[in-house]
Amino acid sequence: MYEMIMMWDWLGFAIRWLHVITAIAWIGSSFYFIALDLGLRKVPDLPVGAHGEEWQVHGGGFYHIRKFLVAPENMPDHLIWFKWESYMTWISGFALLMLVYWVGGELYLIDANKADLSLWQGIAISAATLSIGWLIYDRLCKSGLSENPTLLMVLLFVLLVAMGWGLNQVFTGRAMMLHLGAFTATIMTANVFFIIIPNQKIVVADLKASRTPDAKYGKIAKLRSTHNNYLTLPVVFLMLSNHYPLAFASEYNWLIAALVFLMGVTIRHYFNTCHARAGNPTWTWAVTALLFLGVIILSTMGLEYEGDEEEQAALSGSALVMAQADGFEEVHEIVMGRCSMCHAREPFWDGIRTAPKGVLLETEADVALQAQAIYLHSGVTDAMPPANVTFMEAEDRAAIRRWFRNAEG
Numbered sequence: 001m002y003e004m005i006m007m008w009d010w011l012g013f014a015i016r017w018l019h020v021i022t023a024i025a026w027i028g029s030s031f032y033f034i035a036l037d038l039g040l041r042k043v044p045d046l047p048v049g050a051h052g053e054e055w056q057v058h059g060g061g062f063y064h065i066r067k068f069l070v071a072p073e074n075m076p077d078h079l080i081w082f083k084w085e086s087y088m089t090w091i092s093g094f095a096l097l098m099l100v101y102w103v104g105g106e107l108y109l110i111d112a113n114k115a116d117l118s119l120w121q122g123i124a125i126s127a128a129t130l131s132i133g134w135l136i137y138d139r140l141c142k143s144g145l146s147e148n149p150t151l152l153m154v155l156l157f158v159l160l161v162a163m164g165w166g167l168n169q170v171f172t173g174r175a176m177m178l179h180l181g182a183f184t185a186t187i188m189t190a191n192v193f194f195i196i197i198p199n200q201k202i203v204v205a206d207l208k209a210s211r212t213p214d215a216k217y218g219k220i221a222k223l224r225s226t227h228n229n230y231l232t233l234p235v236v237f238l239m240l241s242n243h244y245p246l247a248f249a250s251e252y253n254w255l256i257a258a259l260v261f262l263m264g265v266t267i268r269h270y271f272n273t274c275h276a277r278a279g280n281p282t283w284t285w286a287v288t289a290l291l292f293l294g295v296i297i298l299s300t301m302g303l304e305y306e307g308d309e310e311e312q313a314a315l316s317g318s319a320l321v322m323a324q325a326d327g328f329e330e331v332h333e334i335v336m337g338r339c340s341m342c343h344a345r346e347p348f349w350d351g352i353r354t355a356p357k358g359v360l361l362e363t364e365a366d367v368a369l370q371a372q373a374i375y376l377h378s379g380v381t382d383a384m385p386p387a388n389v390t391f392m393e394a395e396d397r398a399a400i401r402r403w404f405r406n407a408e409g
Helices: 002-037 084-102 119-141 149-168 173-208 218-242 253-275 283-298 309-316 317-325 328-338 364-369 373-381 394-406
Strands: 048-056 062-066
Touching: 002 048, 002 062, 002 084, 002 173, 002 218, 002 253, 048 364, 084 119, 084 173, 119 149, 119 173, 149 173, 149 218, 149 253, 173 218, 173 253, 218 253, 253 364, 328 364, 328 373, 328 394, 364 373, 373 394
Parallel strands: none
Antiparallel strands: 048 062
């Protein structure tokens, strides 16, 4: 049994590592080609069909790059296809989603306080969101809205916000954020698999058959590639969000996700404009900062938060101060009853071999040392216990907040 648990943990680590590696490769190549495409210049000696060229220096060498809008007159013998980075990122991400949110669904996927679902129903919803969202998006792109890309982007944003809200009605906040990211990443990979690569293959086949390729295929692929460009940064945020309970465990987490998508647009607009040498839109910095301020405000709105700015002084209090503060005994009992079965030196919750993230909550000293984490994860937010599996009551969370506030006096 012990060996199986170890192998399961290492399997999760290996899949996560693969996911990070392939995601870096995909995002890196995507950002590079977007910057390259926007930075192309017109010169007098361009060959027939060439749109522009760029000279670059890297690693001690010089690179001369040219782009053809449709294709060159003669197909080169060696052609590199950028597709496996995208495919392997999605495959490894989907495997990781199954490992964490399907196998561990009772802890991380379903929130019994939101919806009375069995595990298999939660898994079915999880799987369905990845496909249904793509079908809706793809239909929008093929409906003629491709001629109005701004309106299409607005509708895509509405779809993403609606999906976030809907997922939040049945899943834990952590699962909502992750699934919204997975849903968005599915759109991006499906764009590559179903649209961009097939269209490029049509062009290659036409060239090999001595036919003139239709420029429409490049135009369609370009639209989908642009969408991927603007969606990349929000996906990275959503995939990392489970480390930040103030993002995923707040009442308005789905609105936080919506603002993150807008920040992705403003950040990418700045870089895209600079790469195209079309100006320096520093106004995007201010807009991004305001959007992030909105995220910070939303992270605590609607919570039963008590205290004022002076309460923050308690964050730097020592463990001794926390242990001596009024209410510590009550909080210690709450933690023993709601948290210590997992956060123990020898956890006795099924499936957990070691205390999550090494956080121990057994002794009074443990609780005092982890005061800030307890306050943020179980007092200010409902991040812990995950999915509230130990049924921590609102009164318990209020007691944690009172204790933490008392420590300042």
